[in-house]
Structures are given as C-alpha cells and as structure tokens.
Amino acid sequence: MSHDLTRVAILGASGYAGGELVRLIDQHPLMELVHIGAHSKAGQTLGSVHPNLGGGDRILGTLAPSEVPDVDVVFLALPHGASAAPAMALSERTVMLVDLGSDFRISDPARYAAAYGSQHPAPEQLGNWVYGLAELNRRNLVGAQRIAVPGCYPTSALLALGPLVTEGGIDTAGIIVDALSGVSGAGRSVKAELQFGAMSDSAHAYNLIHHRHRPEIEQGIEMVGGVDPIVTFTPHLVPMHRGILSTAYARTGLTEGELHTILLDAYTDAPFVNVIEEPPATRWVVGSNNALIAVKVDERAGCAVIVSAIDNLLKGAAGQAVQCVNIALGWDETTGLPMTGAMP
Amino acid sequence: MSHDLTRVAILGASGYAGGELVRLIDQHPLMELVHIGAHSKAGQTLGSVHPNLGGGDRILGTLAPSEVPDVDVVFLALPHGASAAPAMALSERTVMLVDLGSDFRISDPARYAAAYGSQHPAPEQLGNWVYGLAELNRRNLVGAQRIAVPGCYPTSALLALGPLVTEGGIDTAGIIVDALSGVSGAGRSVKAELQFGAMSDSAHAYNLIHHRHRPEIEQGIEMVGGVDPIVTFTPHLVPMHRGILSTAYARTGLTEGELHTILLDAYTDAPFVNVIEEPPATRWVVGSNNALIAVKVDERAGCAVIVSAIDNLLKGAAGQAVQCVNIALGWDETTGLPMTGAMP
Amino acid sequence: MSHDLTRVAILGASGYAGGELVRLIDQHPLMELVHIGAHSKAGQTLGSVHPNLGGGDRILGTLAPSEVPDVDVVFLALPHGASAAPAMALSERTVMLVDLGSDFRISDPARYAAAYGSQHPAPEQLGNWVYGLAELNRRNLVGAQRIAVPGCYPTSALLALGPLVTEGGIDTAGIIVDALSGVSGAGRSVKAELQFGAMSDSAHAYNLIHHRHRPEIEQGIEMVGGVDPIVTFTPHLVPMHRGILSTAYARTGLTEGELHTILLDAYTDAPFVNVIEEPPATRWVVGSNNALIAVKVDERAGCAVIVSAIDNLLKGAAGQAVQCVNIALGWDETTGLPMTGAMP
C-alpha cells in the first residue's frame, strides 16, 4: 500500500462498533488499517470474530499500547472505563486519538461523576478532548488530536434538538427524550436479556431516569447555547438489529413551519443530515451514516415533537468517528462513508 | 350444547380482533358462538381466513343484521364507521351490543367530530353506551347493554394514568403519551407499509399530534376526574406482532413511592392489572389479558414516568370485550380469559 | 383444591418446556400442580423466572427427589443426562414418570450409545419406558407409568413419515429430513450464537449428519414397521420463537393422491393432526398442540415431499407430555390442551 495513506489502529476491534470500524476503514481510500487489538479475542482471526468481514486471516492482537505500531490515528472502541488507561499511555506519542467510548465525552468532572457514579481517573485530561458531534461542533474538530465520539442516544437527540436550542425555538427545561434503540445498542456481550428468546417480538424501557446518556445530552444542549437544561430521558429496546429513533418533546412558542425552517437552515451544508416533512423509519438510514429529522408541533399543548433516526453503529458510533477524522484531517467529510442504506 | 349458554354472534370475524374473539368465545365456558359474519370474506370457511383456528368448516356469513340469529350478545369488530348502522338495526332487539370499533367510544358529539373529522351519524345514541375500560368503569358496566370497548392505546394509557389523575398525583395538562405498538395494531388490511420488507427490523412514528386516540385518552382522563386534560400523543410501530408499551409523562409533586402506592391501591382487586417495581416488557403480557404497570419519578424534572404493557388484541380489544361482558352479566371477571402469556 | 385432582410435580420448571408445562397444568381441569423444582433458579419465584406466568409468588424448589411431595405424576424437563438419576430415585415410589428429556427415548442401548456418545447409566431401565408419540403409539400409552416424550424434530418427522412407512408408501432407505426450528428449540441457556444480534434475520444449518435426533427418527420408523431405515437429517435454526417445519423426502412409487389418502386415513381419529392439501406455515400451529401435514409427489423424481408443522414447545414437548398423560390415565386426549393457536 502507499506510504501516503494515513495509518490506523483500532483497539477493541471485536465488538460491534469495532467491527464496523474495520469495515469502514478497509474501504476508506485514504486510510490503511495496520493494527487491530482486542481483549478476550486476542489471538483469534478477524474472520472468526466477525464472519461478515473479509480478510479472515488477520489476527487480532492485544489491547496493549506497546503493541500498537507507529500509526497516525488510534480508534478506541472499548467498554466504559477502559479507554482512559490506553489513551494516557498513547498520549506520549504524536498520534490522533479517537475514543468511541464514554471516558472523555463529559468535560466537567462533576457532571462525569454524576453520570458514571465515580471520579474520572484523569480529570485534568477532560478539557483536551473535542466532543465529536460533527454537525454541531465541526469548527472545533478541524485539526483536533483528541476526539470523544458521542454516544448513540446523544447523537440522535442532539441532532434533533441542537439547532432549535441555539435559535431559541424551544425551552431547555422540561425536555423529554423518548428513544427506541435496536438491540446492537446494548453491545455484543452475552446476556440472558439479549437472547433472541427474550428480545424478539418484544419491547421494553430500561434505565429510566438515570441512564448515563442523560447528562451527556444536557452537556450537549449547553454546548449549543442552552442554559440550565433539564432533560428526562427514557431509552427503550425494540426488536431490530440497528437504528435509533428518538422522539423528543419540548415546549415551544413557534410554529411547525418556523421550527422546520430552523432545522433546514442549520443543516443546509450537512451532507449526512436531512430534514424531512414526515417522521422517518429507522430502516431509511440503517447501513448509512445519515440522520433524518422531522418536526411537528402540538399547538394545543405548545409542544414541539422532533423525531430523528440514525444507525446507532454508524452515525451513532463508527461512522461518526470516521467522519470526525475526515474533518480533523481536512478531508472531504464524506470520504469513505456510506450515504445510502440497504433496504429491505 | 346446553341451552343455558349465552348465545353470541360476532360481526367482523375475519380481522385480527375478530379472530381473537372467536378463539376466546370458543373456549369460554358460559358462551356459545352461533354466528360469525364478515364483509369480503363472507362465504369462506373460518379455517381459510384464520388458519390458526380449529373448526375450519364453519362458514362466515355476511354482516347483515337480518342474518344474525336470536342471540344474547353481538360483538361488533368492524372498521371505524361501520358499527353504527348494524348497531342501530340490532338495537331493535333485546340484545347486548359490544362494539370493539370506535363508533361509540366518544360520548360528546363535538369531541367525536374533532377526533374523526365528521359528524356522528347517530349522536343521540352516544350517551347510551358505557365506556368499557373495565378497571376504571366497572360500576357502570354491571348490567350494561351497550358497551363501547376502548381503543388499544387509550386502554394502555388510561390504566397507567387513571388512578394518578383520580388521586391528584399528576397534572392533567401537559401529559405526554409516547406509545409503541406491534404491527397487528394497524389491522389486517393489506398495505405496502405493513409488508414484512417495510416493517421488519424498523421502527417509526406515525399520525403525530392528530391520532384519533388522543381525544379518547383525554375523555378518559375526564372520566376518572381530571379537569381540562391536554395530552400530546405519539404512536409508533415497532417490529413485533402484538403488544403495546406506553410510556407516559406527567408533572408531579409526589414521590415515586407515593405514586406507586396510589397505583397499587387502585388495582388491589383488579385480577388483570399488576403494578410492579421495574418497567415490563411487552412479551410478559402477550397472549394474556393482563396489564403490567410501573412508575418512576424524575425528581429533578418533577416528572412522573409511567410505563404500561398490554396485548393490544386481548386487553386492548377482544379480551377486554369479553371481560366487559363477564362484568355486565355478573360473572367472575376472569371467566374464559387467559391470565398467562406465552414465552418465548 | 379438590382432593380428586391428580397431583403433579415438575422437575426442571425454569426452562422453556418447563414453563409451558406450568402454564398447561395450571389450566388443566384434572391436574393440580403441587411442586416445581429447578436447578440454578431454586429459591427464586416462578414469576421472576417466567414473567409471563401468573402466580409469581410460587417458589421454585430444588431438583432433589426427596423434596418432591406425594404426587401422582412427575414431569422431568431436564437437560440431556439429567433425568436418569431422579427417575431412578423416584421409581421407588408409585408414581407416573414423564420424561421430556432424552434419557429414555432410545430403547436399544447400542443405538443410545451411537446417538449420545456414551453408555446409558441404567440400560436395564430402557425397556420399561413407552415412547410417547401419542398418535403413533397410543395403544401402548394407555396405562403407562413410564413415558419418554419424543424430541421435537422426531415428533415432527415421524408424524409426517409414520403412516406412509406403515402402509409401505415410501422407501425407508434414503429418507431425508430437512427441518427448520424456531430458536426456542435450542433451549434457554445463554449462548453467544443465540443472542438477538447473531440470530435475528439469519438462518443456518447445524449439527449436520450427526444430530442425536437422527437415531431417534430411525427408531421411530422401525416402531411403525419400517425395516433398516437410513435417514439423513439436517436441522436449521431460523429467526422465529417457536415452530418446527419439517420437509421430508422419500422415494415412492405411489401417487400424491394415494399418499394423501394414507395420511388422511391414519389421522381420522387424531384430534391434533390435520392433513391438508397445501403445505402449512408454522404460525398456523404455534400456541396449539396441533400438527399440520401435507404431501406432494415429484413424479419425475419418484420422490414424495411431506411437510409438517408443529409448535416445538407444545406438540414437540410440553403439550405432547400432557397429551400422553391424558391418554395414560384414560382421560379425553384433548383435556386442558390448546387446539387453536394465536395469530398474528
């Protein structure tokens, strides 16, 4: 391969997001994947862990930073709490770090502690990371060397709410985010409640009130200019592989047309976000890095209802991570990213 | 069969709710099904229309009231607008009428017109029908001869909200009902958007703001003592056969424990409603006439979050219809009704 | 409850088949469930293990035979190899034993060893057990005290093949059974390959050539009069909760009409088996104890194609177990068993 390609490593290549990263980077024209590391699957072939991926003969290494060769970018796709240590070790090199996990998303140590129930291991690092919600933080991503990729629910919710907050179209107190996630959002670890027999043909809500993405959503609302946000967040699992559908409710004094225009204007130059008239289905975006957003207003109640759809593993994880790197390195934002999904 | 059995007819036996009625009445120890009528399927065998039902040799008659033999109870399981005419014709007999459709649910003609976009064909009849939400209107059902069985979404929402409204535990303005329905909730008519290829592995919201179940929910809140309710209602279709999961949001000044106690107390004697600690999955009730309810409070937001699960074709339609007849005729409320679901 | 009810215990009540047994026996008019035992779930409530079942306050005991009170019937719904010990211990009492597991299905020790790869722990017992394929072995079930309930695949295959073998309609060599099972057929143990993310929207074949149900199918063919059967058996898992669809191929010299008549005649008096013209869908039987069978003949190839559908947890396990007890005790064969399924 050409020595001009940006050299990339992935730590955590055996999970769902890690597998998507491999797939995206393998077909990215400007990147070259030179190292893949995993925890319990170290030593196995990529093909045995992800039978959908070609190149089955590549061997997964370990997560040890010392094993990571000289690369330009390291993606960390690790469980919560597992990114901080390798990130700190790798910080001694000149390398771009892109964390798909939750360790560096919250910039305020107190909010971090409230969200995760423990002190951050390296609070002094938190301010160095750029929150990688591409459309709402693009300016800060240019040239960034430390990128914290948002969670899937916050991506979905903030794309819907962000411009409306910035333009003062909705109140920031009393926001409700009611979201539906495909089962892959729960990750790849083997659990009784994620068995086909438990999950197929069934829907349930979980982690009410205290889901750790709630503080992240509130931080995002502040980031785009909102003051004192209070969000009630209810995630649900529904029987589909991928996709997040967020239905957000906020008090508004504007009309449907006005809110629609705010969103349209905000995303005019965003290649992956489309603002549409009627609410989307998740299958319209699954397989792509796209987001679809629609807004309605219940005038009797003075309530805006904003619906957004993304693929949780792409725009909600691996796709957005690559999009951030594209922006950080000054490439076309869409390079190597799928803009059409697969249906049926 | 014994001449002591209550004789029953079903008009609209070819749809999903009608099929469930056949199944329930066939196994009901005090009822005898003597007539089944259908529209376009008239003349076909029951088995060809519902291959899951035994007794495939029974022939579907027409919907003509004149074809209905001398019976004690007629269930109407017809599309919106199709119940009024046969109901009026059958009213000339001494017969209990139980409408699973929407024609007689709304007692106020103005609200009916707002919900359905047209004037009711027989507004003077509206006051004669008892709203068949068994747990919240049991007293009026005893001895009733005209029963309007609630819609599936209102059943789910009102079981969750009703006692909290009655006891003043939540505000009646600014209520949000965000509900997930299995695909059978959309009925059995053949539509492109209900094809497996469109609906499987996908979720979407539909009929935002203006779904016709919204006025019915508001009427129900008034029925249990609420004043000037304003409800924002968002239904979603998710890829499962049956089940409704409603997540309702309302402002509250009470604690989680207080709200939980109100619900527990309200349903102490309700055999089909269980108030539980953690939110249910729809599969826990599918196949039964049960409802499961849990309440959480977001104290920062002053917001109660109440989650309820039912089977839309049973507690949300055919099961509740039979439950109402059991109550109306003074039988044990649970007679002939499934109290356990099937998993997986 | 009445002292006239037949008293029943279940060992292995926490699995899928065990849960279905609880559900069936709770609604059986002549049985009373007085003991439920489990392995790792001992001490938990039934409701926490099977949230679909009412009676959540019943506590699961252990599997210890000494804990089983004085009962008339013990159902064993345990993993392979786990039934022999409690069966032997309980044999010292006067009690009917009904094993839903595989320990006593194979009557010949050599065939057992070939199927399961180990010697049977109590080969002298094997001859005492009656193979509980109700329709094909009804005579031997009357009065039986030891019943080995067939596997789900053998039930499905033998109902399709049995009468054709008995009447000489097909060759017993070169039979192929190609079967599709819902995921519950793989049991309730938690495995990576049964996660929703692995199994939904996907199909695969497994245990080719050497599945242990193959010798059981061959034994069944001998039981109904076949000589030197040779069966090639390919099970598949497809993404549905329940249901087995077996497509069996056998050489024939008869016409489609002749084979259809043989099947019709054989099942004239079988309340749970219907022979139909066109091949069934599994949903037509799921939730019931029914089997549906259709036969076609490829005349160019001299090949009969027989398709049968059952619910693997009912006719393929718990339903057939109850049916066998009904027959053994001289009750109506259908007592307490569902004859209609639920659709959709």
Add this chain to the structure above:
Amino acid sequence: MSHDLTRVAILGASGYAGGELVRLIDQHPLMELVHIGAHSKAGQTLGSVHPNLGGGDRILGTLAPSEVPDVDVVFLALPHGASAAPAMALSERTVMLVDLGSDFRISDPARYAAAYGSQHPAPEQLGNWVYGLAELNRRNLVGAQRIAVPGCYPTSALLALGPLVTEGGIDTAGIIVDALSGVSGAGRSVKAELQFGAMSDSAHAYNLIHHRHRPEIEQGIEMVGGVDPIVTFTPHLVPMHRGILSTAYARTGLTEGELHTILLDAYTDAPFVNVIEEPPATRWVVGSNNALIAVKVDERAGCAVIVSAIDNLLKGAAGQAVQCVNIALGWDETTGLPMTGAMP
C-alpha cells in the same frame, strides 16, 4: 462526470433488485447512471420510492425504450415476461443488455415452455444470451453483449453443486435442493401473505415440485457437464429480509474431504466464493456479493449435503449483474462490489 465512464440505464428501478442496482452503480467507480425507468412509479422521485437511497430528487422515467438515452449498458430488472419486449426494441442499438429477470435464462425453448407454462415470445433470441453465473461461466461472459443473470435460487444451488458435477463427485439424478429465502425474494409487490402479520415469526414451503427455478437449476447442471439431471426443489420463505440458504443433497461415492477439495480447487480464483469447513449463516454474507459454501457427507447414506449462503438481492441479483458487466468489459471482477457484509 467524466465522459470516460460507462453510461448506464436501469429499467425497473422501483423494485428491490432495481433499488440495489441504483445503490451499486452510484458507488461504482467506472459507471455512471444516466437513466432510471419504472412502471407504476414513473414520475415519482427515487427518494420517495427508495427512502434509503440518497439523491432523492432524481425522477423515475417510464419503461419506454424510446426514453432510454444513448447508453452503454441497460439493466432490465422487470417482472417475468416483461423483459422480452424492451430487450428486443433495444437490440437495434449497440448496447449491452443485462436482464435480471427470467425471460432469457433458459436457452432451450421447450425447457422454457415447461418452466413458465407458455411459449417464449422470441425463441430465436434465446441462444444469443449468456447465462451470467459468473464463477461457472466466466469465459463466455468476457465480451458478452447479452447477459441473462441467473435466479437467486439457481445461483445458490449451482455454486454449491456445479464443481461437484463437473468433477463427477455427485450423481446428477436424485438431487434435492431444499432452500430458505428471506422475504425480499418474493419481490416488492404488496400481498396479504407477505404482510408482517403473516410472515414474521413463521416459516413455510411454497411452490413445491413445480417452482420455475427447477428447470433453470437442471439447465445449469447440464451447462457444467452433468447428464440427465433430475432435481427436486423445495423453496421456503423464512422471516428474514435477505439471504438464501440452500441445503442440497446428492448421492456420492466420495468422502467429505474429497468433495471439499473439489470445491476449494474450483473456487481458488473466485473472489466472491469461499469454501469453509462448517455451514454458514446467511447473515455472514448479507450486504455483500459473497457466497459461502460447506460440504458434509453422510457416509451411511452415501449422501453429500452441501450448504451455501448468498444475499439474494446481491449475489442473487444486482451484485451478480454488476459482476457480470465487470467481467464482460474486462474490468476487475470486484469493481464497485461489496466484499463485506454488515452484522449485526
């Protein structure tokens, strides 16, 4: 766009295969899509018909050949019987025609009549078309101007059987092909039996004995050197979007190792076909143009069991069509085609 790109038209862009063609060609580096035609959807935007596809502002034209501009390649993705007329009209130009339908797959008029129940409208044309099963007919595809892309089932079956036939590893009489298809295999037309409520969580066999892909499979066996093939073919629909899993049975005198080696050798240079040790799941190939094949032998029965998996819309339709054009035009066979699928 560059004038060097091969200019492409698609007639039948509104169906599932047509939508996949649009997706593939849009991202193909050497092709440019300049015309899309449809039947009943003519005049609508591509985005309204395929909401997963970007470029929603492109308008679907009609199917009229006169509307097709000057192009190098026309893909026909039309229902059976609808390709012959436009193909004949377009034959007057210098253009490559690639038919994804069934009109030109069968080269013998008598076999065509047997398969489709009517005479071919232009039997003299049949011999001009090359059967586009890329791996088994690559040599004839080079430079071809008329390509008939195989059906999805024949592709799946022939990739499994072809090399074994050519090398004499299996008998060509008495072959059984038992295949499972995702629901998209039934096309996009709206039918009651394809509704989510009918198809989800259910499996069934259909068109036994007389499915029109049977003669096509037999023709393919002859094409690779088999004599007097007799195939019994049973297609099933199972509840998944995409994917075909074919399980084929044939008499053999060889060992598993010998058959495995024949397949390995045959596909050494085939970038899209992998021969593996254990049978694949359909999800391992869905989203890619890949095929996975495994063979087992039942030595007692002298029966080879070969399992193959493909994505019916890619390797079984649109992907193979593009692969054929790549070969015909002398490009790298894999150009623009996905070699990894998406999981979960």
